[in-house]
Amino acid sequence: MRARELPLLHAEIGKAKKRFGLPAEAAVKSCYEAGRDGFWLHHHLSACGVANSVVDSASIEVNRRQRRAKTDRLDAGKLVNLLLRYHGGENKVWCVVRVPSAAAEDARQLHRELEELKEERTAHGNRIKGLLAGHGLSMPAVDKGFVQGLAAARLWDGSAVPEDLHRRLLREHERWQVLERQIKDLENERRQRIRRDDTAHVEKVRSLLGLWGVGLNGAWLLVYELFGWRRFDNRKQVGGCVGLTPTPYQSGDSRREQGISRAGNRRLRRMLVELAWCWLRWQPDSDLSRWYQRRFGAGNGRSRKVGVVAVARKLLIALWKYVEQGEMPAGARLATWQGKVKGCPKVAVA
Numbered sequence: 001m002r003a004r005e006l007p008l009l010h011a012e013i014g015k016a017k018k019r020f021g022l023p024a025e026a027a028v029k030s031c032y033e034a035g036r037d038g039f040w041l042h043h044h045l046s047a048c049g050v051a052n053s054v055v056d057s058a059s060i061e062v063n064r065r066q067r068r069a070k071t072d073r074l075d076a077g078k079l080v081n082l083l084l085r086y087h088g089g090e091n092k093v094w095c096v097v098r099v100p101s102a103a104a105e106d107a108r109q110l111h112r113e114l115e116e117l118k119e120e121r122t123a124h125g126n127r128i129k130g131l132l133a134g135h136g137l138s139m140p141a142v143d144k145g146f147v148q149g150l151a152a153a154r155l156w157d158g159s160a161v162p163e164d165l166h167r168r169l170l171r172e173h174e175r176w177q178v179l180e181r182q183i184k185d186l187e188n189e190r191r192q193r194i195r196r197d198d199t200a201h202v203e204k205v206r207s208l209l210g211l212w213g214v215g216l217n218g219a220w221l222l223v224y225e226l227f228g229w230r231r232f233d234n235r236k237q238v239g240g241c242v243g244l245t246p247t248p249y250q251s252g253d254s255r256r257e258q259g260i261s262r263a264g265n266r267r268l269r270r271m272l273v274e275l276a277w278c279w280l281r282w283q284p285d286s287d288l289s290r291w292y293q294r295r296f297g298a299g300n301g302r303s304r305k306v307g308v309v310a311v312a313r314k315l316l317i318a319l320w321k322y323v324e325q326g327e328m329p330a331g332a333r334l335a336t337w338q339g340k341v342k343g344c345p346k347v348a349v350a
Contacts, residue, residue, distance in 0.1 A: 059095035104229035209337035213282035272312040286331035
């Protein structure tokens with residue numbers, strides 16, 4: 001059937017029940033792989049009484065032969081087989097995705113759009129600098145004065161910038177300005193929410209902003225990607241959610257560490273590494289920073305980078321306990337979230 005044909009889907013479910021001689025109220029269990037379609041289908045099936053599971057495609061077992069047949073029919077048959085085993089009691093046959101509510105999913109749009117806009121702005125800025133460098137030119141910054149600076153720029157022989165290149169650079173700068181304006185609008189909207197909203201999510205953001213070394217980007221991302229809607233039973237689940245857990249390899253006499261799993265949320269993992277560096281700088285007297293200095297402070301650059309990943313995992317667990325249980329990170333200093341929202345450069349870190 002074609003995608004998004006919901007009436008046809010329910011008609012096929014009714015035909016299947018009739019073919020197998022099942023009553024109309026018989027339970028229906030289904031699954032599909034997490035991907036581009038998101039979670040709207042899961043919400044629809046759940047609302048219709050279907051026990052649906054969204055599965056991490058990387059966790060589905062496959063044949064380890066070098067060459068294996070793969071078709072949509074074979075994949076569907078494999079999913080049905082695993083679905084039977086899963087509901088038969090094999091809970092570890094695959095990994096089921098924790099589906100956020102529609103409200104929680106919508107709340108993640110602001111910071112994700114902001115992140116994408118910043119990446120696009122960086123790309124346009126780098127493209128402008130690359131085009132200028134190809135003709136022996138450079139600009140101190142891509143800002144409002146770029147147009148005047150470009151008009152006054154001269155090549156190595158004293159001639160003006162070529163006409164077509166000049167027009168292209170102006171168009172690139174216009175796109176850069178649009179992105180710059182949209183980024184500022186989203187950042188202002190985020191600040192206004194932190195100042196005025198009284199929701200539980202914003203309260204958690206303010207709580208994290210009350211720690212030195214945690215800024216707007218880090219606090220907002222941690223809450224709306226993790227602490228705002230996920231519930232954890234222990235520290236292992238917290239670390240595993242962002243892929244910061246170790247992956248040992250043992251076979252006979254061979255034993256080695258393969259590093260972190262990287263199986264979780266990449267946005268959080270990247271931000272936590274930045275937060276770990278900020279924590280070491282702004283919280284030097286905390287127990288976590290002192291542990292890092294004792295363990296990795298005297299090492300080379302590679303060992304310090306490995307150590308900061310360990311700090312990121314420990315910091316995530318400490319922040320989780322601080323937000324959920326009110327347990328203050330040992331030796332940490334407090335700040336005021338109002339100063340960070342106003343853009344105070346002294347405490348506005350990652």
